Amino acid sequence: MVRDLKIGKDGKVEFTLALTIPGCPLKNQLEQDARLALMSLPGVKDVKINFSVMSDEERARLFGQSQPNLPKLNQFNKVKRVIAVMSGKGGVGKSSITAALASALARDCHKVGILDADITGPSIPKLFGLPAGGVRGSEQGILPAVTSEGIKAMSTNLLVPNENAAVIWRGPMIAGTIKQFWTDVLWGDLDVLLVDLPPGTSDAALTVMQSLPVNGVVLVSTPQELAGMVVRKADSMLKQLKIPVLAVVENMSYFRCPDCGKPHNIFGPSHVEELAEAVGAVQYVKLPLEPRVAQLxxxxxVGEVEMPELAPI
Ligand SMILES: Nc1ncnc2c1ncn2[C@@H]1O[C@H](COP(=O)(O)OP(=O)(O)O)[C@@H](O)[C@H]1O
Ligand SMILES: [Mg+2]
Structure with a gap:
């Protein structure tokens, strides 16, 4: 979005480019394209571009065009940012990373929520030790569970009578539940709502991307070629939906020998740099294979897991 356009008699053009989010991965590309387009116009001698970020209203207008009919958020809720954690493949650590990111943000005094969009394979309650059936309703909506770190969470495993009860639902029920987790849960004021997705580009992932105002996605992979390939598929879905990739996380990237301190590439050499470049992400992070993550x-x-590598995200 362009603001404060000034055109000087000396051929100098200055304006502000408001980005959708502060760390927008398209910033450099937008700057380059705008500069090239303006410099090719007759009379333009110099171009100065300042950057700022869109307001909530501007962003809602923009997303309103590309994501028509967004379900309305409960009137008591105010969610500043929605970030989805996605991967092509299961078991790469999405839920653990979602939980560790949420805990790190909560430690930094941010108000955080986790929407567990893995309806048939939910893991967020187990990771935080939240009991099944621990959710209550009120006239205003469904009250989320709250972890000991103060993170609000909603998951199908909080609704079933015991954690081993299976949710055997077809696509439309899954999509409906995800939308209800957004519209009917009393999230209150949140700085960030993290959405833990099921693996791949399934119905559930599409529902989240089309029904929630997702500001960006953290893509999780492992060094294996297969994981990288399916991440590219996830990215191609995001490109079609015009949702930016905020960061690529390569989990289980290496294992540091506790005796000699030497890193070992258990799942093969890292591909994260190429992967981040291929999907246009500004940041990438390598996380070690760390037995404590699984044990905690x-x-x-999981709230005790510290992953300082995630700090830039
Ligand atoms: N960095 C890591 N080091 C060791 N174990 C990990 C790490 N990341 C995830 N795990 C373990 O791998 C398994 C799968 O992780 P999970 O977060 O459930 O993946 P996903 O949500 O992608 O299916 C879990 O048992 C988890 O404890
Ligand atoms: Mg998971």
Whole structure:
């Protein structure tokens, strides 16, 4: 979005380009394209571009055009940013990374929520030690569970009578539940709502991207070629939906030997740099294979996992 356009008699053009989000990965591309387009016009001698970020209203107008009929958020909620955590393949660590990111943000005093969009394979409650059936309703909406870190969470495993009860639903029920988690849950004021997606480019992922105002996506992969390939598929879906990739996380990238400190590439050499470039992400992060992550997750204490590598995201 262009603001404050000034055209000087000396051929100098200055304006402000408002980006959708502060770390917009298309910033450099937009700057380059705008500069090239203006410099090719007769009389233009110099171009100065300042940057700022769109307001919530401007962003809503923009997303309103590309995502028609967004379900309305509960009137008691105010969610500043929605970030989805996505991968092509299961078991790469999406849920653990969603939980670790949420915990890091909560430690930094941000108000955080997690919407577990993995309706048939939910893992967020288990990771935080939240009991099944621990959710209550009120006249205003469904009250989310709250973790000991103060993170609000909603997941199908909070609604079923016990954590092993299976949710055997077809696509439309899954899509309906995801939309209800957005519209009917009393999230309150949130700085960030993280959405833990099921693997791949399934119905559920599409529902999230088309029904929630997703500001950006964190793509999770592992060094294996297969994981990289399916991440590219996820990216091609995001390109079609015009949703930016904020960062690529290569999980289980290496294992540091506790005795000699030497890193070992258990799943093969890293491809994260190429992958980040291929999907146009500004940031990439390598996370080690760390037995503590699995142990704390299994013990419902994922909030104690510290992944300083995630700080830039
Ligand atoms: N960096 C890591 N080091 C060790 N184990 C990990 C790591 N990341 C994830 N895990 C383990 O791998 C398994 C799959 O992770 P999960 O977060 O459930 O993946 P996904 O949500 O992509 O299916 C879990 O048992 C988790 O504890
Ligand atoms: Mg998961």
């Amino acid at each position: 997750g299994d013990a419902g204490k």
